[in-house]
Amino acid sequence: MSVLDSDDEHWFDEAAGRLIRPYTVSGGRTEPTTRMELLSMVIATGHRPQGLLGTEHAQALGLCRSVTTVAEVAARLRLPAVVTKILLSDLVDWGAVDTRAPDPMADPTNLTVLETILNALERRI
Known part of the structure; x- marks a missing residue:
């Protein structure tokens, strides 16, 4: 199942990718809060922010129904990591998402950890 709704299909092309600039999604912001x-x-968290969520915020929130990583959300949304961090930090600010620092045992230079993450991402995409 694609994270892109049928309403969003006109913004995405399988061969070309996203048809809008990623930083448009973040409102031009380059730093998460x-x-x-x-x-x-x-x-x-189960808390739904007041007001209408934008498409990307809603998609990110949907991907966070179970524990996941920032990297996985970025991959599933097909957005740069920094843009995904901005979307997720908005959701944190609104009380809709909680974050936790990575497990100290998950050393990002450990090849076993990196291979495990890569395999998990490949299975989901």
């Missing part, structure tokens, strides 16, 4: 790493864990 919450510090997180690619391996930071994110999960939805």
Whole structure:
């Protein structure tokens, strides 16, 4: 199942990718308000922000229904990591998502950890 709704299909082309610039999604912002790493864990709190969520925010929130990493959300949304961090930090600010620092045992230079993450991403995409 694609994270892109049928309403969003006109913004995405399988061969070309996203038809809008990624930084349009973040409103031109380049820094998230919450510090997180690619391996930071994110999960939805069950709190729904007031007002209407933008498409990308809603998709990111949907991906956080179970514990996942920032890297996985970025891959599933097909967005750069920094843009994904901005979307997720908005959700944190609104109380819709909680983050947790990566497990100290998850050394990002450990090849076993990197292979495990890569395999998990390949299975989901």
